[in-house]
Amino acid sequence: MTIIAEFSIEYLQCLDKNANLVGDLPSFAKDNAQLINLYELMVLNRTFDTKAINLQRTGKMGTYASTLGQEAVFVGIGHAMKKTDVLVPYYRDYGALLQRGATMKQILQYWGGDERGSDYEECREDFPLCVPIATQFLHATGVATAMKYRKQKRAVVATGGEGASSEGDFYEALNVAGQWQLPVVFVINNNQWAISVARQSQTGCQTIAQKAIAGGMPGIQVDGNDVIAMRDCVNQALQAARTGKGPTLIEAVTYRLCDHTTADDASRYVPKEDLDKAWQEEPIKRLQTYLETEKLWDKNKEDALIKQCQQQVSQAVEDYLNIEPQAVSAMFDYMYETLPKSLQQQRGLADL
Amino acid sequence: MAEITLVEAVTQALAYEMQRDENVILLGEDIGLNGGVFRATDGLYKKFGADRVMDTPLAESMLAGLAIGMAAQGLKPVVEFQFMGFIYPAVDQLVNHAARMRNRTRGRLTCPMVARAPFGGGIHAPEHHSESTEAMFAHIPGLKVIIPSSPARAYGLLLAAMRDPDPVIFLEPKRIYRIVKQNVPDDGKALPLEQCFVLREGSDITLISWGASMHETLQAATQLEQQGVSAEVIDVASIKPLDMDTILNSVAKTGRAVIIHEAARSNGVGAEITSVINESGLLSLLAPVQRVTGYDTVMPYMKLEKHYIPSVEKIVNSAISTLEFA
């Protein structure tokens, strides 16, 4: 018997679960300001998240998908991307969206049931949040095809959960991206749950990362609770993509510390021991511990940061609550560039 | 006996049939321990085990394809699509295979499967969770499309769907999943599939609807009664095959009809019903058939959805203008 192909999957980690440094810091992380910035972004993300859940609970917003415990994944992605790259998110990507220039107010507006929440002012080429699972991976390959066609040095990041990696669209995206060597980075947020379906019931694959192999691209597993490793590996994959070296699949291993959405009750199916254990490994505490050990962070700084994040979030909530409602006829105004005559009639009746 | 909701009637029918027929197997996302996101399969995993209440990987084309293969082997798969908005990856399998298997093999292989999906708006759900696209499936030869609008009809029609030898798309109006409770005896009695239900007899006008809009339609009939108008109310229930006899008999009596559906207006089931009334009942009409429907727009997000869904007021106004037509 001859072996004709062999593959391996690398695991990346900079800070272990006790916040000890494993190996060398990546070069960007030697700049303390960058580390502190990552920390601040994660804390802002969590402050926002807590408030958003609260708004839903008090009837001021619709269903909301929390990102609790997964902040490092999205903050890392946003931090590694250049303005000229394009983000094709799923629905938990606030940590990245906020760095792209989408506002907290707009994220609340989207979940509050107002379409204008997806009309981002800064990141005009980024896609809106995507609810139909895995469809976004194919959009990302299309955006990447346009970049490749125009010979641009840009790249796309598309995200999804590990559940999404069971959909046909996911495999189709990997296949075309690998075949055409498209400038795209796929990031799977493996938070161990697809609503109530556990990671081990989702796929017989040992890792999600190895699904890359069949697509013809490298697959890497990274500790998704380690924002330094996360940021570093997305950055490397993006650089490869921008310079014609093709796509990468990154599996970020993390844990959903929240319900699937505010419409879910995870206590029905998540074992409490698992949840308690996962809390010991969560990303914010980990970086905080490291920063404190390195004498880069202390209680005063922490207090000041919390206060500042809360002010920012409160302002966003106030802005959200004061939004002028849309006219009923707005539901017609973006259907087509030119509203067909038959629809003009319906539009006229709608406002009555 | 305790009164139950529409969604509990679904659970009751599933449980009854699973008990009766070991070939009935449930497949879906989060239907096991979690009991489905609307709890339609609550308790069934405990009762029947993981072999018969299968939590699958997250993939809808897979769900439909699996069901087709299982059905060809003589099993009776009942698939839960978590929301109608997520059934579309399965459309290829449903249209190109489930709907045609009997025909293309001249009856050698058949597809006795049920595809259940909650549908429709009005529960303040996020994007893609509120659409009503029953007409898409009703347009496909070989599929049956059933929509219950009360606990008793959910129970009887779902039993019938599971016993039907052909593929049935069973759409559950989630806005009324828990609005009304009814006494539904767990007697295993199925209701006929190709039949409309006359919910209220009347002589001046026929109001025709299905799904969650039945709720507003019945309220409109009550309001009309207060204005001295006697409205007959029909729950179509079987979108395909349509029971046009019941509808034509009613229109022959009243001479006027309003069709109410939440789905977008153009090319909807309302157009089909109007067309058959024109073909076979034109001479009994005293006024043009009117429609009260959703608009031809994307279903708006929750802030505007109530303006999209046909209201009692719009139904009453439409009925009055039909009555005022010379």
Ligand SMILES: Cc1ncc(C[n+]2csc(CCOP(=O)(O)OP(=O)(O)O)c2C)c(N)n1
């Ligand atoms: C095509 C499709 N099927 C089903 C759903 C319903 N649904 C929403 S989220 C979800 C689970 C997603 O899990 P995963 O991909 O692991 O991402 P996570 O939400 O855990 O981040 C399901 C089944 C959907 N939105 N789209």
